[in-house]
Amino acid sequence: MHILLSGIVGSTAYGLAHAGSDIDRLGLFAAPTEQFHGLHRPTESQVTTAPDRTLHEAAKWCRLALSCNPTAAELAWLPAELYEVRTPLGEELIGIRRSFLSERAVRNSYLGYATQQFRKLSSRDPSDETSRRRAAKHARHLVRLVRQGLALHETGELRIRLTDPERVRELGERCADRPELAAGLLADAESRFDRSGVLPAAPDEGPAESWLRRVRLAHLPSPA
Template identity: 80%
Template sequence: MNVLLSGIVGSTAYGLAHAGSDIDRLGLFAAPTADFHGLRRPAESHVTTAPDRTLHEAAKWCRLALSCNPTASELVWLPDDLYEVRTDLGADLIAIRRSFLSARAVRNSYLGYATQQFRKLTTRDPADPRSRAQGAKNARHLVRLVEQGLALHESGEVTVRLADPERVRSLGEHYAERPADATALLADAEARFDRPGVLPDAPDEAPAEAWLRRVRTAHLTAA
């Protein structure tokens, strides 16, 4: 596969990993350009669980990033030491990462995913030990998504590595035990998202379009 950019994401990247944590990898690849002209289009994603790795085709990744999908977007905001593959085209993508951002998409995605985690918290079975452990994980994701989304809204930067992982862990445990307390966190986030931020109303698609065309030109023939 023509992997253009790949790195370690998830709990390791956030600073939330513990001894038993899986190492999650995310990347993007370029399908041979000729493959887009047959009867069937090439696969847009490849996902494996041993190891845990997700690879998105370049165009799909761009669409996800233009919607400010938190998981996909973090690929171009990783600390340098977490990249395992970074080709010239991958570096070019990192250079245009701000062009994918927009205020409405950031609010909808980060706050939307955080709200999903809250719903999972409120519907779990507190008597089930496995459900309790999953609840703590959901709560940590809730806190992380709120913090990262607000930082992005107010600064224009995606902060993948959390400044205070222990605080996020502690709040996660608290909200897992008392889900109703998380409503105040979400209400405050909504109020802050309602205030003007630094992001544009719409993403600038031109850099992504130009980059994707360079990718297609570079992969006109199969490797």
Template identity: 65%
Template sequence: MTVPNLMLSGIVGSTAYGLAHQGSDVDRLGVFAAPTEELHGLHRPKESHVSTAPDRTLHEAAKWCRLALSGNPTAMELVWLPDELYEVRTPLGDELIGIRTSFLSAQRVRNAYLGYATQQFRRLVGRDEAPVSPENRRRTAKHARHLKRLCHQGLELYASGRLTIRVEDPQEYHDFGERVAGDASAAQPLLRHYETAFDETRSALPDRPDEAPAESWLLRVRAHFYAPNAALSR
């Protein structure tokens, strides 16, 4: 999959969190800019490109900004990666990293991270009713690890305004996953703990995100990738 105007891309997911094991997929996430002239025609360009083998998701700049402004955990991690995990990093990509805190707001971070964690819990409960198999157990453990990670990262972001991608103690997450794989209800106390923690924590984030830096960045992106002569020659 070749997508033009890639501005920022890196390795995300389990590898970035430090939770990958032998055989884990390597997930990549990136932001690209559609050629500006294509945004003015009858047909809008694709806003996302997803491929497997390798696993890669690329979002158009405006879509990524909308996802980040909503508090989307998957989108947000792209701009908080350790430097060594970036594979493409352009000046416009650096600018996006530089305005990452402007996308944050207390209620949206809480809703997004706890919401995703709750979805993971529902998957665990649903899978607990399925026939026991090695594959089912593996998937259950994976969802449990990500439930715990979402809760921890979400509370950190909510409380401090910063996001640490790599977990501090990977084994703790793997042990938790195995416990939940044996009994999905074992995840419920952790989820309830973090719900209470969010309630009792004063957030460092504003009530609403600041959209102005994202708007200004997008206008610079559109100007940079505008090629009127190429549009007129078609």
């Protein structure tokens, strides 16, 4: 395995971490090119819990990024200090990150993930404090996803680190008690997504295709 790009993601990257928060890592790797020539394709994802780390093979990461998967896409938009591995090929990928974006995929992915968080916080048990804490966490993620998705739609930039994490925490607490506030946030986001944004209708797959070919060439076995 050759890790091309890896960094710290999740609550630490967003500015929402607290004492005791897990440190989540995300990365992408290149499988040896010769492994694609047999009956079975190489493993496309590796997930560990000690440490908490997810690694995607380069082609899988590109497919996820072209669908604007929020969890995968943030790897190419991290603040510089959060990268732990940043190879030349990883640097190239950061350089083409905007080519993965498209209007429909951003809307579907970010609103879709935010709606999932709304369903989770709406199913809370008000009499159970643990359930309420989980609801507040879901609400914080809902707020983050809405903000990130709208920023992409309106500016073409993915903002990983929240500028006002304390306000997001406070809003999460209020939404845990009053889910209708979160419903209002979603309704407002849908209205803004209905307006014209800056993203193209479809992603430009050309840069990703060229980059993957360079990755495969770089990881061919050396001549005997």
